[in-house]
Every structure is written in structure tokens, then in C-alpha cells.
Amino acid sequence: MSTTRMTLGKAVNEALRASLETDPQVMLMGEDIGALGGVFRVTDGLQKDFGETRVVDSPLAESGIVGTAIGLAMRGYRPVCEIQFDGFVFPAYDQITTQLAKIHNRSAGRITMPVVIRIPFGGGIGAIEHHSESPEALFAHTAGLRVVSPSTPQDAYTMMREAIASPDPVLFFEPKARYWDKGEVDLSLTDAAMLDSARVARSGTDATLVTYGPATHVTLKAAEAAAAEGRNLEVVDLRTVSPLDVRTVVESVRRTGRCVVVHEASSYFGAGAEVAAQVSEQCFYHLEAPVLRVAGFHTPYPVAKIEHDHLPSVDRILDAVERTLAF
Amino acid sequence: MDQHSAFEPDAAEEDDLVRLVTRDGARTDTHPEYAARVAHLDTDALRDMYKDMSLVRRFDVEATSLQRQGELGLYPQSLGQEGVQIGAAHALATQDYVFPSYREHGIAHVRGVRMSNLLRQFRGIDHGGWDVQEHNFHLYTLVIGSHALHATGYAMGVQRDGLVGTGDSTRDTAVVACFGDGATSQGDINEALVFAAVNNAPVVFLCQNNQWAISEPTARQTRVPLYQRGLGFGIPSVRVDGNDALASHAVMSEALERARSGGGPTFVEAYTYRMGAHTTSDDPTRYRSRAQEDYWRERDPIDRVRLLLEREGGWDDAFAAAVTAAGDELGETLRADVRAMEAPAPESMFDHAYASENAVVTAEREWHAQYEASFEEAAR
Ligand SMILES: Cc1ncc(C[n+]2csc(CCOP(=O)(O)OP(=O)(O)O)c2C)c(N)n1
Ligand SMILES: [Mg+2]
Numbered sequence: 001m002s003t004t005r006m007t008l009g010k011a012v013n014e015a016l017r018a019s020l021e022t023d024p025q026v027m028l029m030g031e032d033i034g035a036l037g038g039v040f041r042v043t044d045g046l047q048k049d050f051g052e053t054r055v056v057d058s059p060l061a062e063s064g065i066v067g068t069a070i071g072l073a074m075r076g077y078r079p080v081c082e083i084q085f086d087g088f089v090f091p092a093y094d095q096i097t098t099q100l101a102k103i104h105n106r107s108a109g110r111i112t113m114p115v116v117i118r119i120p121f122g123g124g125i126g127a128i129e130h131h132s133e134s135p136e137a138l139f140a141h142t143a144g145l146r147v148v149s150p151s152t153p154q155d156a157y158t159m160m161r162e163a164i165a166s167p168d169p170v171l172f173f174e175p176k177a178r179y180w181d182k183g184e185v186d187l188s189l190t191d192a193a194m195l196d197s198a199r200v201a202r203s204g205t206d207a208t209l210v211t212y213g214p215a216t217h218v219t220l221k222a223a224e225a226a227a228a229e230g231r232n233l234e235v236v237d238l239r240t241v242s243p244l245d246v247r248t249v250v251e252s253v254r255r256t257g258r259c260v261v262v263h264e265a266s267s268y269f270g271a272g273a274e275v276a277a278q279v280s281e282q283c284f285y286h287l288e289a290p291v292l293r294v295a296g297f298h299t300p301y302p303v304a305k306i307e308h309d310h311l312p313s314v315d316r317i318l319d320a321v322e323r324t325l326a327f
Numbered sequence: 328m329d330q331h332s333a334f335e336p337d338a339a340e341e342d343d344l345v346r347l348v349t350r351d352g353a354r355t356d357t358h359p360e361y362a363a364r365v366a367h368l369d370t371d372a373l374r375d376m377y378k379d380m381s382l383v384r385r386f387d388v389e390a391t392s393l394q395r396q397g398e399l400g401l402y403p404q405s406l407g408q409e410g411v412q413i414g415a416a417h418a419l420a421t422q423d424y425v426f427p428s429y430r431e432h433g434i435a436h437v438r439g440v441r442m443s444n445l446l447r448q449f450r451g452i453d454h455g456g457w458d459v460q461e462h463n464f465h466l467y468t469l470v471i472g473s474h475a476l477h478a479t480g481y482a483m484g485v486q487r488d489g490l491v492g493t494g495d496s497t498r499d500t501a502v503v504a505c506f507g508d509g510a511t512s513q514g515d516i517n518e519a520l521v522f523a524a525v526n527n528a529p530v531v532f533l534c535q536n537n538q539w540a541i542s543e544p545t546a547r548q549t550r551v552p553l554y555q556r557g558l559g560f561g562i563p564s565v566r567v568d569g570n571d572a573l574a575s576h577a578v579m580s581e582a583l584e585r586a587r588s589g590g591g592p593t594f595v596e597a598y599t600y601r602m603g604a605h606t607t608s609d610d611p612t613r614y615r616s617r618a619q620e621d622y623w624r625e626r627d628p629i630d631r632v633r634l635l636l637e638r639e640g641g642w643d644d645a646f647a648a649a650v651t652a653a654g655d656e657l658g659e660t661l662r663a664d665v666r667a668m669e670a671p672a673p674e675s676m677f678d679h680a681y682a683s684e685n686a687v688v689t690a691e692r693e694w695h696a697q698y699e700a701s702f703e704e705a706a707r
Contacts, residue, residue: 126400303671306671
């Protein structure tokens with residue numbers, strides 16, 4: 001096994017490249033993904049190498065992008081759509097939830113929808129309105145869609161390859177604040193299980209922190225800070241929000257007896273609510289404390305200058321850890 | 328790709344274009360019906376337009392440098408689009424209402440919005456920045472195309488209020504929706520055209536075709552000149568040289584008058600050029616040529632008004648100096664205003680999430696206050 005050090009953004013780029021190389025049915029579509037390489041440069045160089053019919057600068061219309069991807073998928077293609085920013089997926093929301101998610105079911109399994117929708121998401125980059133949203137729960141609530149989010153370059157690479165290979169539509173949420181994080185990537189690593197399984201990012205015994213995507217980074221930092229004070233925390237990186245790998249979470253919480261869920265999206269009706277419900281259903285006799293959540297508030301995502309009060313921080317995570325341990 | 332054929336308007340496009348002043352500042356006689364609409368503009372009026380255009384350009388320069396200094400997170404210039412924006416804005420009546428996208432700094436200025444307030448959003452301290460009712464100028468909308476429907480609905484409200492076709496020029500009201508070439512691909516824009524057409528709504532669709540949607544040339548959005556889109560919806564449509572402030576003024580005043588008098592919507596395509604980057608985050612060297620930028624720099628809308636004034640005896644050193652002085656003053660005010668703009672208090676994020684009392688928000692606000700207080704106690 002040989003690995004290369006690269007950023008998370010580059011790892012997605014390499015996964016797209018490898019998929020374009022190995023499967024002639026794979027194609028990319030989105031706004032500004034050609035000559036510009038996308039606003040985050042994730043598709044850099046791909047149009048040059050694979051041409052304008054496989055890497056398509058689409059008209060400025062998200063509903064059009066996803067709607068035509070559905071037709072292309074019916075015709076045997078595997079479209080990978082880029083939505084430029086989280087807040088701009090909503091013109092495509094109808095196509096995603098009423099069509100993409102349901103066509104396999106309606107056709108009694110005759111038609112598959114191998115469509116990937118890439119969405120750079122999350123806050124913390126000082127951006128203007130609509131560029132820092134975390135809408136994953138809206139999609140996780142829709143049957144027929146897979147919803148995943150990697151937190152490391154290796155996961156980004158392998159999960160993207162598996163998402164493209166999946167016969168089901170995948171909402172692929174890319175943690176934009178972590179695009180520039182570097183890590184070792186084995187470009188030969190494929191692992192279909194990765195789309196279904198959480199990862200224990202750090203082992204511990206005192207409490208389980210459950211997180212995913214961009215919040216994984218701050219959660220691990222909080223666990224390190226807690227370690228300095230003698231707290232030994234386990235961190236589970238979900239990788240997939242739908243389907244949830246409940247087993248890994250439950251197995252961890254049964255050992256630690258305590259659970260804190262961390263994500264950027266609002267806690268109200270967020271992914272953490274589902275995790276908390278599953279944990280209380282399946283770990284009731286093991287729990288030493290109620291499941292807590294550290295997440296965004298039930299407000300529009302605030303202006304950049306105060307966004308760090310909205311986002312989970314090391315301090316807020318440690319505060320929750322203290323509360324669960326003190327219970 | 329042949330760079331030239333890709334950007335020079337071809338002969339047919341030029342034929343369709345309403346232009347009243349050539350790039351040398353000479354008046355044309357090709358569109359007498361539109362020329363008549365600007366005949367009343369005397370030297371003072373032209374000077375006002377020139378001054379507004381220059382101030383907006385100065386605003387671009389200052390805001391861009393504030394962004395470079397870290398005072399703003401992002402800034403989208405209106406560079407190159409001052410002709411259409413100032414020309415159009417000067418045709419508005421006080422009671423008209425404008426729905427901008429995010430690049431309409433020129434129109435904002437003419438509507439009386441304090442220019443530094445336009446930067447509140449780009450500084451990351453405000454999602455809006457001004458009182459929309461005070462200026463009849465809505466907040467910037469970043470989700471491409473959404474606001475064209477709002478403009479249409481607003482116009483339907485104006486209609487229901489009986490403020491169309493009364494013949495009273497202080498009451499009859501038009502609504503303007505501003506958007507770009509890229510936006511014309513969005514469903515919302517097309518639906519707005521449908522709703523405006525079937526309701527005969529008093530709305531003017533002002534499409535500033537600056538030839539780029541970030542990195543995509545207009546050819547990625549359309550195979551026909553964009554004004555022809557409007558025709559397909561049964562809406563009177565005009566293509567105007569957006570780098571000609573006078574022609575823009577004439578075409579917009581016709582469209583606004585049609586709306587106010589009950590004649591329904593108009594689609595105006597203002598053919599112009601985004602001389603700058605999409606925003607301060609963009610790098611146009613990745614997707615367009617210097618030759619194209621040079622070609623359009625020679626068609627600068629501000630130069631054109633200056634040349635016109637020179638030809639017609641409206642230009643002198645004193646005026647030029649006064650414009651420069653006004654620019655310097657604007658620059659100073661902007662820098663001072665922006666640097667004095669404080670971040671809002673963190674707990675302000677709980678304000679205005681709802682208009683009525685909301686138990687979820689209240690509980691979270693209380694939690695946040697306690698959490699903050701726990702740090703203060705710890706520090707004591
Ligand atoms: C629904 C939506 N999709 C994507 C974007 C990202 N985006 C911002 S500006 C822009 C290009 C807009 O081009 P155009 O309509 O021509 O306006 P211009 O910026 O040239 O003034 C894009 C794709 C967005 N803001 N909203
Ligand atoms: Mg444009």
C-alpha cells in the first residue's frame with residue numbers, strides 16, 4: 001500500500017478522476033466546474049483531461065442540473081452533480097426529493113438512480129449568507145437517498161469512489177472548511193462498506209462523542225483538550241448520516257455509558273435527534289446520563305462575524321462533556 | 328476557440344442594439360424614438376449621471392481595497408456596468424420599487440442608500456444593511472433568480488392597490504427586477520416572466536448581460552440574444568447598449584412608463600461587460616483572455632459620457648475637479664464608516680428569527696445567556 005499526502009479537496013478531485021478513468025459512463029456536471037475547476041477547484045483539470053461532454057459547465061440552474069442528471073441516469077450514465085454551495089441546492093430540492101429519491105421505488109426496482117450530488121457545506125469560513133448552511137437532515141429525512149459526509153482526505157477519496165459506484169442516489173456533503181486539511185491517501189483503497197459504516201476516530205472510555213463531516217475536527221480537538229484533564233473520550237465519526245451506522249454508535253455508548261452528539265446543523269430536528277433517539281432506545285440500561293447535543297441554534301445561520309457563536313466549539317463541547325460526566 | 332468571435336457582438340446583435348451615443352461620445356440618429364426620450368437631459372443632468380457613475384466606480388476601488396485589507400470578507404464589483412445602472416436608476420420615480428441582485432451598487436447609490444451600508448453584508452455583520460422602505464430598494468438577494476418572482480408579486484400588489492394607470496405621475500408605480508445573464512437559466516426567472524405576462528404586472532425585468540456568470544460565458548446559457556427570451560413569453564423586449572448610459576436611460580424610461588401606465592411588463596437586456604472579476608474571490612485569468620478585457624476597456628461606459636460632455640461643451644476642469652473631490656470624500660467616508668462598523672452582539676442571532684414569540688428560540692437564547700455567564704463567573 002502506498003500513500004500520497006494531499007488535501008481533502010484534492011482527494012475528491014482524485015476520486016472523480018479515477019472514476020472518470022475507469023467508467024466511461026461517469027460524467028460531471030455543474031456550474032463553473034470546467035475551465036475554472038469549480039469555485040473550490042475540486043474539479044481542477046478534469047475538463048481539460050476528459051473533455052466538455054464528460055465534464056460539463058451547465059447552465060445556471062440547479063433544478064436543471066439534477067433533473068437532467070436523472071434523465072442521464074435513466075439512459076445509463078452516472079452523473080456526478082456539483083452544487084456550488086449548500087444554500088443553492090434548494091432550487092433542486094423538488095427534483096431530489098420527489099423524483100431522484102423515488103424513481104427506483106416507483107419502477108418496482110427496474111430503474112436505478114446512480115446519481116451523486118456533491119455539496120460543499122458547513123460554516124466557519126467567514127462567508128456571506130447561504131454559503132455556510134448544513135441542510136443534511138432535510139435530505140436524511142427523505143427515503144431513497146443516501147446522505148454521507150467524509151472528514152478526512154482518505155475517507156473523501158474512498159467514499160466518493162463508492163458513492164459514484166453506488167446504485168442509489170448519494171448526497172455527498174463535503175466539509176468545505178476542511179478542504180485544505182492534508183492527510184495520507186491510498187488511491188487504491190476502495191471499500192464499499194465505508195458508505196455504510198461509522199469510524200471510531202479516537203478510542204476512549206469515559207464518554208462517546210458522535211459527530212461527522214466538518215464537526216469531526218473540532219470534536220477531536222475537544223477530546224484532546226479533555227485528555228489533558230484526564231478525560232478519556234471516544235469519538236465516533238459517523239461518515240454516513242443516512243443510513244446511520246447505529247451499531248457502531250450503540251456499541252460505543254454501551255461501553256462508555258455517555259453520549260454527546262456534535263454537528264453544525266441546528267440541533268432542532270437535526271441528525272443528532274435521531275442519534276439520541278436510537279441511543280436511548282438501544283442503550284437505555286447502559287446510559288449514565290441523558291444524551292446531549294452540541295449543535296447550531298434554531299436561527300438563520302448568523303453573519304460571519306458571530307458565526308463562531310453558532311458553531312460547535314471546543315468550549316461548548318467540553319461544557320457538554322462536563323455536564324454528562326457530572327450527571 | 329476563436330477569442331474574437333466569442334465576444335465581439337456580431338453584426339446582427341449590433342443591429343438589434345439600441346444605442347444613442349457611440350463609444351467616441353457622438354450621438355447617433357439610428358433610434359429617434361429613444362433619442363426623444365433623453366432630449367430633455369441638459370448638461371447638468373448629463374453631468375449628474377457622469378458624477379454618479381464616477382462615484383460608483385470609486386466605490387468599487389475603495390471597497391476592493393478594503394477587502395484586500397481584510398476589512399471585508401468579499402466584494403463583487405459593478406465595474407463596467409455603471410452605464411446601465413446609472414442610466415436606469417435616473418429613470419426611476421420615487422415610488423418605483425427595485426429588487427436588486429448583489430451587484431447593483433450604482434442603482435443603490437441613486438436610490439439614496441448610504442454606500443457604506445452596502446458593505447455591511449460584505450463585512451459579515453449584517454444580512455441586509457438598509458431600510459428597504461426608506462429607499463424603495465430591496466435587500467440584495469444572493470440566491471440567483473429568486474427575487475424576480477418577488478418583484479412580480481410586488482407588482483401584482485401594486486396593481487391591486489390601484490396604483491397603475493391612474494395618470495398621476497406621482498402615484499403610478501413600476502417595479503424593477505435586476506438580474507444577470509446567468510440568472511436567465513433559473514426556473515424562478517422563467518416563472519417570473521410567465522406570472523408577469525399573464526397578470527400584465529407592472530414590472531420591468533432588467534437583465535444586465537455582462538457576458539459572464541462567474542466563469543461561464545453567456546453561450547452556456549443561451550443560443551439567442553437574451554432579449555428574445557422575453558419575446559417568447561409575450562413580453563415586449565429590448566436590447567440596449569448597457570455601456571451607453573443615455574440609451575439605457577431611454578429604454579428604461581419607456582419600460583417604466585409602460586408598467587406605470589398599465590401596459591404590463593417589459594424585458595430589457597442591457598448588453599454590457601463585467602470588467603472586473605466576479606468577486607474578490609475570483610480569478611478570471613483561468614477562463615477569459617486579456618484581449619477580451621482590453622476590447623471592452625475601450626468601450627468604458629464612463630469614458631463615453633465624458634466624451635459626450637466634451638463634444639457638447641459640458642466638460643471643464645472645474646467639473647472634473649469637483650467629481651474627483653467628491654470621490655475622495657466618498658473614499659474617506661467609506662473607510663471611516665467601514666472601520667467603525669462593529670460586529671453585532673452574538674446573542675443578536677436570536678433576534679428576528681420569528682416575528683412572534685417562539686418557545687424553541689427563547690429556550691436556546693436563555694441557554695446561550697447562561698452559558699456565556701458561566702464564563703464570566705469562572706473569570707471572576
Ligand atoms: C441558486 C444559485 N446558484 C448558484 C449561485 C452561485 N453564483 C453566484 S453568482 C453566480 C453567477 C451569476 O451570474 P449572472 O446571473 O450572470 O450575474 P453576474 O454575477 O454576472 O452579475 C453563481 C453561479 C447562487 N448564488 N445562487
Ligand atoms: Mg453575468
